[in-house]
Amino acid sequence: MLKQFYLLLILLLLSLSAIYGQISNGKTLDSIKRSKHSSNKFFTIKKTILPVTLIGIGVLINNTHFEKKFQIDLRNKVGNTYEFKIDNYVQFMPIAEMYVADAFKIKAKNHWFDQTKYLFISNFISASITHSLKRITNKTRPNGSLHSFPSGHTTFAFTNATVLYNEFKDTSPFLAYSGYAFAATTATFRMLNNKHWMSDVLVGAGIGIVVTQLVYYFKPLKNFNPFKKTKGVAIAPFIDNKHFGVFTQITF
Template identity: 55%
Template sequence: MHIKKVVLTTILLVFIITLSIGQQTDSISKKSFWKKSIVPASLLGVGVLLNNSKFEKKLHKDVMSFVGNDFKTSVDDYILFAPIVQMYTADLLGVKSKNHWFDQSKYLFISNVISSGITNRLKVATAKIRPDGTPKAFPSGHTTIAFTNAAVLHQEFKDSSPILAYSGYAFATATGGLRMANNKHWVSDVLAAAGISILVTELVYLIKPLKNFNPFKKTKHLSFYPNYNKGSYGFYASYNF
């Protein structure tokens, strides 16, 4: 597919999602979002510009020359979920987070649905061929999931534990790098996926209505407590009339 069509398709899809979600935020949140969108927008932009370029083909050739044409690993199928493990482990250890575990799960789910939805649409629309000759290269699905998970981890712990918050991006970057080393993706596929994921997650964390939806959080009348009794775990619920 011609580069211009790739650019237009990418920008259009991201713009539609940005517009639909952005309408639900206040002016202060929007200003904050635009500042935070510089990095992911840049990643997306560079990814689009490098798409099908001579530079990315040469870079990929250099990568394969470095790791070897016989290089194969399945590590990238697993480390994309590392940020999720980090987040819930931190919750269990009592590390202070921005949101309740249910809200974390809610934002994680919604962010992945939207970012993966955009990625899958682009895969079909661009019909780009992977380095190994198979279809649907742009953007990288693995990288999309990895960076979405990392972005949620970052959102939750950036104020209380910066090292933990940013560590998720190390796993996400490794995922993207391994997708290239496995001869499954070009560099533009990885960069665009990273940009889309971070941008979408930033947007999801600005949705006002969802912030009040949490059936497990203590309210004025309904409360949930963890309960342990004779080797069994569960929840104790109480309602005050």
């Protein structure tokens, strides 16, 4: 059962790469002139099909016998006392990757302030949706505690991974896709640690991806960047179990 589970995750990542690879094919997109209507239609179909599918599957298996049996089998494989809290840390890795890449001057889609702006907006919206659903559904976790559906850790991880993807998909594909490996690891260990059901992590992943893609499509506060012309800016992320942020040094 555990091998089948990891195979499922690998297939999910491959599907993600295939779908997003089509989106990021700049030559194809630049070679075809589209009207505003067709451009909107292209965005809706291509960029939302995966997260909507994840959310749909999560809703369908929510509270089903299949989901409960899967979690029982999973815990039996690893042991009912198993706990490895790596999921509390790897959820932050896409953020760290982005700012480290900025520090090493790897070309990104946006200025570091705009990256931070879209990261904050995406996480604010996705977290608001996730925590609202937690209160509404009041689903019991596998370990007996409340507020299981959807997974907040998974939503956060996939939101961060999708920000990283959008920033570096055209200049550093390996870096861009690497965030999803950390996000999938977060989702996996939420289940292995008996914190969440499969439906929780699928819906959390879907919310994180679709919200971030919409933020990058509409670009709220697009022209707001007081640091656009500021030189001598140094940034570095800091991460621990309860906090994350960025140290910034500006030389005027």
